[in-house]
Amino acid sequence: MVYDCIVLGLGGVGSAALRAAAVRGWKTLGIEQFGVVHDRGSSHGQTRIIRTAYFEHPDYVPLARRAWRAWEELQTECRQPLVEKTGLLQMGPPDGEVVQGVLASAEQHGLTVDTLTPDEVILRFPAFKPAPGQIGLFEEPAGFLRVETCVASLLKSARSAGATIVANAEVESFDVAANGVISLETTEGTYQAERLIVAAGPWTQRVLKEMDLHFKVIRKQQQWFQIDRVDTKWENGFPCYLFETENGIFYGFPEIDRLGMKVAEHTGGEPVADPSGLDRETNRNDQQRCEHFLDGHMNFTKRRLVHDSACMYTMSPDGHFVIDRHPQIDNVVFAGGMSGHGFKFLPVIAQQLVDLLDAKSDPLFDFLRMSGRDG
Numbered sequence: 258m259v260y261d262c263i264v265l266g267l268g269g270v271g272s273a274a275l276r277a278a279a280v281r282g283w284k285t286l287g288i289e290q291f292g293v294v295h296d297r298g299s300s301h302g303q304t305r306i307i308r309t310a311y312f313e314h315p316d317y318v319p320l321a322r323r324a325w326r327a328w329e330e331l332q333t334e335c336r337q338p339l340v341e342k343t344g345l346l347q348m349g350p351p352d353g354e355v356v357q358g359v360l361a362s363a364e365q366h367g368l369t370v371d372t373l374t375p376d377e378v379i380l381r382f383p384a385f386k387p388a389p390g391q392i393g394l395f396e397e398p399a400g401f402l403r404v405e406t407c408v409a410s411l412l413k414s415a416r417s418a419g420a421t422i423v424a425n426a427e428v429e430s431f432d433v434a435a436n437g438v439i440s441l442e443t444t445e446g447t448y449q450a451e452r453l454i455v456a457a458g459p460w461t462q463r464v465l466k467e468m469d470l471h472f473k474v475i476r477k478q479q480q481w482f483q484i485d486r487v488d489t490k491w492e493n494g495f496p497c498y499l500f501e502t503e504n505g506i507f508y509g510f511p512e513i514d515r516l517g518m519k520v521a522e523h524t525g526g527e528p529v530a531d532p533s534g535l536d537r538e539t540n541r542n543d544q545q546r547c548e549h550f551l552d553g554h555m556n557f558t559k560r561r562l563v564h565d566s567a568c569m570y571t572m573s574p575d576g577h578f579v580i581d582r583h584p585q586i587d588n589v590v591f592a593g594g595m596s597g598h599g600f601k602f603l604p605v606i607a608q609q610l611v612d613l614l615d616a617k618s619d620p621l622f623d624f625l626r627m628s629g630r631d632g
C-alpha cells in the first residue's frame with residue numbers, strides 16, 4: 258500500500274505533523290523508533306514554557322499567537338488540560354539579550370509587558386532575589402504546556418482523523434523512485450508514500466545525511482528541586498520564569514506536583530555525539546550550576562534535588578528553526594534545529610510542513626526557511 262504521507266519520527270513535531278496531515282485528508286502513517294510518548298528525545302519532562310513577547314526574534318510573535326489558539330482548540334477537542342496560564346517573569350541586565358529582545362518584540366507587535374524594578378519583583382513574588390540594577394519583565398499571557406499530555410493528545414487526535422502509527426520501528430534509509438514514490442526501509446519492514454515529513458529531532462542529520470546540515474545536539478538536564486516555601490506552588494500564583502544571569506540563562510516553573518520545582522539551564526550543556534546513546538545519569542556539573550542559580554536568585558533555607566531527566570536540544574547554527582522542503586526532493590519536507598524553543602509552536606509548524614507539501618507556503622515562515630542561511 259502507498260500512503261499519501263508518512264511522518265518519520267513521532268516526538269513533538271512528528272505528532273503534530275501526523276495530525277495536520279491526517280486532518281488535511283491524507284492517508285497518513287507515522288513511524289517511531291521507540292514507543293509513543295517516550296522520554297528518549299526532546300519532548301518529555303512535564304512542562305514547556307509558552308510565551309509571546311519573543312526575545313529570540315520578533316518574527317516568532319505572530320506564530321506564537323497562532324500557536325496559543327491552536328493549543329486551546331486541541332485542549333477543547335481532547336478534553337485534557339494542556340496549556341496553563343501562569344504568567345512569565347523574565348529578568349536580566351537592561352542591555353542584555355533577554356530584556357532587549359522582549360522589549361523589541363513587545364514594541365513591534367503591541368504586546369503588553371510590565372516593566373518591574375527589583376523591589377517591585379520582590380513585592381509581587383517574594384521568593385525571588387533579583388540583583389540590583391536588573392530589569393524584570395512580566396508577561397501575563399504566558400505559561401506552560403504539559404508536554405507529554407500534549408504529545409499524547411496530538412497523537413490521539415491524529416488517530417481520530419484516520420492516521421496509523423507504527424511504533425518501535427526505526428527508519429534505516431529512504432529512497433525515491435522515478436515515479437516519485439518514497440520507500441522507507443525500517444527495522445520492521447518497508448513502507449511507501451507519496452510524501453514524507455521528516456521530524457527526527459536530534460536524529461535529523463542521521464536521517465538527512467545527504468543534506469550536510471550543521472546542527473549540534475546538546476545534552477540538557479531538567480531538574481526538580483524541593484524548597485521550603487509554599488508561595489512557589491502553582492496554585493499560589495507563582496509564575497514561570499527565565500533569568501539572564503552572568504553565568505547563563507536559567508528558567509523554571511512553579512511547583513505543579515509533589516516532584517517540586519523544575520529548573521534548568523537554557524545555555525550550556527555538553528555535545529551529544531550519538532543521540533541514541535544519550536547519557537541519562539545525573540550530571541553533577543549541571544546540577545551544581547542550577548543549584549548555584551537557585552541560591553543566587555531565590556530565597557529559601559533548604560533545597561533538595563529530587564529528580565532529574567536528560568533531554569536534548571538540536572541547535573541550528575543561528576538558533577532559529579529550519580523548516581523547509583528537501584533541496585533535491587520536492588515531496589520531502591522537514592523541520593529541524595528546533596534549538597530548545599520549538600515545543601510551543603508545534604501545531605503551527607505542523608501546518609507549515611503540510612502546506613509545503615501542498616505547494617503552499619505561509620510567508621510568516623520565510624525567516625525559518627533554508628535559503629540564505631547556514632543550515
Ligand SMILES: Cc1cc2nc3c(=O)[nH]c(=O)nc-3n(C[C@H](O)[C@H](O)[C@H](O)COP(=O)(O)OP(=O)(O)OC[C@H]3O[C@@H](n4cnc5c(N)ncnc54)[C@H](O)[C@@H]3O)c2cc1C
Binds near residue numbers: 297306429479570597
Ligand atoms: C530540556 C528541554 C527544555 C525545553 N524547553 C522548551 C520550552 O520551555 N518551550 C519550548 O517551546 N520548547 C522547549 N524545548 C524545545 C522543544 O521541547 C523541542 O524543540 C521539541 O520538543 C522538539 O521536538 P522534535 O519532534 O523535533 O524532537 P523529538 O521530540 O526528539 O522527536 C524526534 C522523534 O523522531 C524519532 N526518530 C528519529 N529518528 C528516527 C528513525 N530513524 N526512525 C524512526 N523514528 C525516529 C525519535 O525517536 C523521536 O521520537 C525544550 C527542549 C528540551 C530538551
